[in-house]
Amino acid sequence: xxxxxxxxxxxxxxxxxxxxxxxxxxxxxxxxxxxxxxxxxxxxxxxxxxxxxxxxxxxxxxxxxxxxxxxxxxxxxxxxxxxxxxxxxxxxxxxxxxxxxxxxxxxxxxxxxxxxxxxxxxxxxxxxxxxxxxxxxxxxxxxxxxxxxxxxxxxxxxxxxxxxxxxxxxxxxxxxxxxxxxxxxxxxxxxxxxxxxxxxxxxxxxxxxxxxxxxxxxxxxxxxxxxxxxxxxxxxxx
Amino acid sequence: xxxxxxxxxxxxxxxxxxxxxxxxxxxxxxxxxxxxxxxxxxxxxxxxxxxxxxxxxxxxxxxxxxxxxxxxxxxxxxxxxxxxxxxxxxxxxxxxxxxxxxxxxxxxxxxxxxxxxxxxxxxxxxxxxxxxxxxxxxxxxxxxxxxxxxxxxxxxxxxxxxxxxxxxxxxxxxxxxxxxxxxxxxxxxxxxxxxxxxxxxxxxxxxxxxxxxxxxxxxxxxxxxxxxxxxxxxxxxx
Numbered sequence: 001x002x003x004x005x006x007x008x009x010x011x012x013x014x015x016x017x018x019x020x021x022x023x024x025x026x027x028x029x030x031x032x033x034x035x036x037x038x039x040x041x042x043x044x045x046x047x048x049x050x051x052x053x054x055x056x057x058x059x060x061x062x063x064x065x066x067x068x069x070x071x072x073x074x075x076x077x078x079x080x081x082x083x084x085x086x087x088x089x090x091x092x093x094x095x096x097x098x099x100x101x102x103x104x105x106x107x108x109x110x111x112x113x114x115x116x117x118x119x120x121x122x123x124x125x126x127x128x129x130x131x132x133x134x135x136x137x138x139x140x141x142x143x144x145x146x147x148x149x150x151x152x153x154x155x156x157x158x159x160x161x162x163x164x165x166x167x168x169x170x171x172x173x174x175x176x177x178x179x180x181x182x183x184x185x186x187x188x189x190x191x192x193x194x195x196x197x198x199x200x201x202x203x204x205x206x207x208x209x210x211x212x213x214x215x216x217x218x219x220x221x222x223x224x225x226x227x228x229x230x231x232x233x234x235x236x237x238x
Numbered sequence: 239x240x241x242x243x244x245x246x247x248x249x250x251x252x253x254x255x256x257x258x259x260x261x262x263x264x265x266x267x268x269x270x271x272x273x274x275x276x277x278x279x280x281x282x283x284x285x286x287x288x289x290x291x292x293x294x295x296x297x298x299x300x301x302x303x304x305x306x307x308x309x310x311x312x313x314x315x316x317x318x319x320x321x322x323x324x325x326x327x328x329x330x331x332x333x334x335x336x337x338x339x340x341x342x343x344x345x346x347x348x349x350x351x352x353x354x355x356x357x358x359x360x361x362x363x364x365x366x367x368x369x370x371x372x373x374x375x376x377x378x379x380x381x382x383x384x385x386x387x388x389x390x391x392x393x394x395x396x397x398x399x400x401x402x403x404x405x406x407x408x409x410x411x412x413x414x415x416x417x418x419x420x421x422x423x424x425x426x427x428x429x430x431x432x433x434x435x436x437x438x439x440x441x442x443x444x445x446x447x448x449x450x451x452x453x454x455x456x457x458x459x460x461x462x463x464x465x466x467x468x469x470x471x472x473x474x475x476x
Contacts, residue, residue: 070456093463136457179417179474217473218308219374225331228463229470235455236417236471 001038001137002049003130004063014052015039015061020127022059025051037061040139045069072140073098074187075234076162080107080194082223084117090224091125094142095132097231100187101143101161106150109196115148150202158209162189167211170230171198174215178230181214183237190234195223239276239375240287241368242301252290253277253299258365260297263289275299278377283307310378311336312425313472314400317465318345318432322355324462329363331462332380333370335469338425339381339399344388347434353386388440396447400427405449408468409436412453416468419452421475428472433461 002025008015017025025031031051039049039061047065054060077099082090087104094102104120118124122144129141147153158167167189168181181188191211198206207213216229240263246253255263263269269289277287277299285303292298315337320328325342332340342358356362360382367379385391396405405427406419429449436444445451454467 093460096457096459096463097467098457135460138457177474216470219334219336219376221334222331222373225334225466228466229335232454232467232470233474236415 001040001046001134002061003040003042003134003139004049005042010060013063015049015063017059017061018057022057025059026054026057038137039063039065040133040137041065042139042141043072044139046137046139070138070140073100073138073142073235074238075099075231076101076103076165076187076189077227077231078103078105078189078191079227080105080192080198080223081110081114081120082227083111083195084114084119086224087114087117088119088128090227091119091128092132092135093224093228094231095129096136096138097228098136098138098140098235099142099231100140101145103145103147103153103161105147105153105191107194107202108150108199109194115146120146151205154205154209165189167191167206167209168214169193169198169203169206169211170216170226171203171213172215172218172220173203174213176212176214178214178216178233179237181237183234186238188234188238190230192223192227192230239278239284239372240299241278241280241372241377242287243280248298251301253287253301255297255299256295260295263297264292264295276375277301277303278371278375279303280377280379281310282377284375284377308376308378311338311376311380311473312476313337313469314339314341314403314425314427315465315469316341316343316427316429318343318430318436318461319348319352319358320461320465321349321433322352322357325352325355326357326366328462328465329357329366330370330373331466332469333367334374334376335466336374336376336378336473337380337469338378339383341383341385341391341399343385343391343429345432345440346388346437347432353384358384389443392443392447403427405429405444405447406452407431407436407441407444407449408454408464409441409451410453410456410458411441412451414450414452416452416454416471417475419475421472424476426472426476428468430461430465430468 040046045065049061049063052060278284283303287299287301290298
């Protein structure tokens, strides 16, 4: 699927692509004039696009869209900032699995320099999120927030950003299992700790702000594995 | 956790380590004499090991083990052989999530040269599986089978290797969702296709041999993301 943005449209139904998507159409999909491609409108409907012309790095598509728009993912994810190398690989996977809002948060076991990395710059991660959406054939771009201060964020913003949403904290101490939760109709918030886990101060503060501990069994997983496993589990139950 | 093998024992309770585990104890855990480390016996119990001595690359541990042995994972996984680069990253994650037997199988959309890669040699993948077990604090090493021929494997071996086990085929066409399956007490077999999916011939043949289609929703995931998500989901339901 090729994800389309409002600024791509040169008329009501025709888009002009001249970036990595035009390249992808030519080199990976090897599409010629007349070829039909799957397209999707950012935060909107899926549809199809017929190739009108291809020259050098410009592709024109004539598009039509389905009436029905798939619902936005309902899971909000708070992730203690992972190592930049790990996060680099996670962007596309998080978008593909389906997350509504993603907060990258500080925690005691997060190294300060992680926040200096270019991997949290929108110019770097947006193409990776788009890649994940295109792979998964979804159109809803996760909203990304970067929070470098743990305590002020939890104390001042959690209740505002996530009011009335059920909140869960993934933690090896959590005895409640995720598949025992009843999440029907809910828009849950899931917080996943850093490599090395939450400190007891962090765990206690998050619990005071309404987070309930949930566990994934006795296995201790790497952050990236845990993140994919947990998002998949929550989305399967929603 | 440090995983111990029968050949590590120099007496009933003392092990001598002189490989990557000895290095890990010195450089990552920075353990000195008297320090207690978590250990686990291959396919056996968890326990603790006290450092008796450390010199250059040799570590002696005095170990004792819990009586209870955690049960072996119950999920068998058949995975269409992924690209070597992807598989390299998956070994540790599969071991950490918990899989009983892993079959790497051929399929129409698997490139032949994938099977020439060193990533399917035991000397290459065993340390990665051990790394995953140590991370997850589990002791059960997955059994690995490599099957380069799709049809003979399905027709002659599936029923022998997996007799009486419920069998599932992850496929976007699957309308039954995984969290609707009742897997209590079962030892299921899950087959995951290649990047690009199963061909209809493969799908039909596997169905004829007892595999039921299951889906993960409308999203199309990359093999490695799908693999982690599906194994986590099945294990959560078991």
